[in-house]
Amino acid sequence: MLTALSIRDVVLIEALDLDFGPGLGVLTGETGAGKSILLDALGLALGARGDSGLVRHGAAQASVTATFDPPADLASLLDENGIEAEAGEPLIVRRVVKADGGSRGFVNNQPASAALLRELGARLVEIHGQHDDRGLLNPRGHRALLDTFARLDSAGVAASWQSWRGAETALAEARAEIEIATRDREWLDHAVAELDALAPEPGEEEALAERRRVMQRSEKIAEDLNALTDALDGSDGALARMRQAARILDRIAPDHPALSEALAALDRAVIEAGNAGDQVNEAARALAFDPRALEDDEARLFELRGMARKHRVQPDDLAALADELRGRRSRLEAGEEDIAALEQRARAARDAYVEAAAKLTKARTAAAARLDAAVAGELPPLKLDAARFRTTVAPLPEEQWGAAGHDRVEFEIATNPGAPYGALIRIASGGELSRFILALKVALAEEGGAATMIFDEIDRGVGGAVASAIGERLHRLAGRAQLLVVTHSPQVAARGAAHLLIAKRNDGVVTRTGVRQLEPGERREEIARMLSGAIITDEARAQADRLIETA
Numbered sequence: 135m136l137t138a139l140s141i142r143d144v145v146l147i148e149a150l151d152l153d154f155g156p157g158l159g160v161l162t163g164e165t166g167a168g169k170s171i172l173l174d175a176l177g178l179a180l181g182a183r184g185d186s187g188l189v190r191h192g193a194a195q196a197s198v199t200a201t202f203d204p205p206a207d208l209a210s211l212l213d214e215n216g217i218e219a220e221a222g223e224p225l226i227v228r229r230v231v232k233a234d235g236g237s238r239g240f241v242n243n244q245p246a247s248a249a250l251l252r253e254l255g256a257r258l259v260e261i262h263g264q265h266d267d268r269g270l271l272n273p274r275g276h277r278a279l280l281d282t283f284a285r286l287d288s289a290g291v292a293a294s295w296q297s298w299r300g301a302e303t304a305l306a307e308a309r310a311e312i313e314i315a316t317r318d319r320e321w322l323d324h325a326v327a328e329l330d331a332l333a334p335e336p337g338e339e340e341a342l343a344e345r346r347r348v349m350q351r352s353e354k355i356a357e358d359l360n361a362l363t364d365a366l367d368g369s370d371g372a373l374a375r376m377r378q379a380a381r382i383l384d385r386i387a388p389d390h391p392a393l394s395e396a397l398a399a400l401d402r403a404v405i406e407a408g409n410a411g412d413q414v415n416e417a418a419r420a421l422a423f424d425p426r427a428l429e430d431d432e433a434r435l436f437e438l439r440g441m442a443r444k445h446r447v448q449p450d451d452l453a454a455l456a457d458e459l460r461g462r463r464s465r466l467e468a469g470e471e472d473i474a475a476l477e478q479r480a481r482a483a484r485d486a487y488v489e490a491a492a493k494l495t496k497a498r499t500a501a502a503a504r505l506d507a508a509v510a511g512e513l514p515p516l517k518l519d520a521a522r523f524r525t526t527v528a529p530l531p532e533e534q535w536g537a538a539g540h541d542r543v544e545f546e547i548a549t550n551p552g553a554p555y556g557a558l559i560r561i562a563s564g565g566e567l568s569r570f571i572l573a574l575k576v577a578l579a580e581e582g583g584a585a586t587m588i589f590d591e592i593d594r595g596v597g598g599a600v601a602s603a604i605g606e607r608l609h610r611l612a613g614r615a616q617l618l619v620v621t622h623s624p625q626v627a628a629r630g631a632a633h634l635l636i637a638k639r640n641d642g643v644v645t646r647t648g649v650r651q652l653e654p655g656e657r658r659e660e661i662a663r664m665l666s667g668a669i670i671t672d673e674a675r676a677q678a679d680r681l682i683e684t685a
Contacts, residue, residue: 136259139176140199143189144190146647147171147175152634158619158630159617160629160633161635162620184229184237189233201227217246217250225241225242225258227239258585260586262587262588270574273557277538280543282578283505288537294489301479301480302484304476326460335453339435339449342438345431363415383396491540495527510522510523512573512574515600515606518549520549572607592604593622601624605625605628628661635651658678658679658682
């Protein structure tokens, strides 16, 4: 429900703050007073085109803020768009338009796109008028309106649709894969044979590269190891010379204590040198390799890397690629059986969808008859006795089937006996169209819709009993939703729970539009003015009293 509207610098409105309550609120005023400006301002907040022409002359920008008591089902939409909203808190929608062009939207003081404002607006407010080309006049929404009227749940049909679409997608993918595989069968056989012959293993490239590195390093230090062995343990090596020196010292050591110490030190050196030689020999044995092994490893590494480049994968992924290609070949070989199974599944899913959609069509057809009867009952009081209304439920071509079934639903009218049925917007005149919209809305009202409905001069061109009938039906609608009605009809105005007067004032320099809520006495005067014109007579006041009393 719309609870407040704040307007700043929009056309002739300098500053305006309005509060709204439940029930029927009426907006009246003389022709040209600016009633359309009020609706344009609300439309701006709800995502309408941000025209800089709406900015009041001399102002830098215009702004409109609409405050709503939002329905619970808006929470998911707000969450999807990153808008924070506390449960139980009002929803504040604001739009700013600059005089030099450009606009910004906000929801709960958080930036929001015009598209989001429009989506919120469609959920929060319905606007109906003679020139409304959306809502009830848009055939694209008629199916949803009929389903809402009949309380039809199309979730089962939607699930069947998704199942069928999924089966068709799987079938198409399988057919495409087999077509590609068949076209590339020769290549596939060759690739699998190559990979099978190579027999790559995960991690093999890294192991080969490490082993090659070790062998290449060993090759480089082999000469140094040989030289070291000769230097230590050769016939003329250090170890042989130290042993010869030890033998000489052994003969002469008794001649002097220092020679004995020298002999002991030399013995120790011989032992350490021997140990060093043993370590060098052990390393040489460990680093020894067969040159053919290095060649084999390098050849294997070259093959692995070459195959990886050929298939544009990493060497470690070759084993997985081989499995994948073998799987593709296996699927190709078993493809016909798979296709047959998928075709059967798709046929079964289609049959299930068609059956579910047919049940929905039957329910819609029955609901259409009930809706037609309900609308027909509303037409005579609105002086549309000769008119006929019908809801057509017709099959769609298969390419247009969808999650909501395979029906095209459209509301049609014939305004005169014997005249053909046609779309509402093409057949009805302005006044007739307004009354048809009201009749249809009354028939649909019990099954929900937006919490706020606005009727823009829906009573234009009618009076007397017809205006009274319109007022009575608007009053009935207001028992289920908040209604705001821009009206020139005193019969409608008398039904209002709240009465707003829109008027222009001129201080000799600037013209401004203002809106104020009327007190009971002021309301009586305004309805009397609507009855009698510029000069308000006592008879008009008395008639206004009667209208208010009987409302």
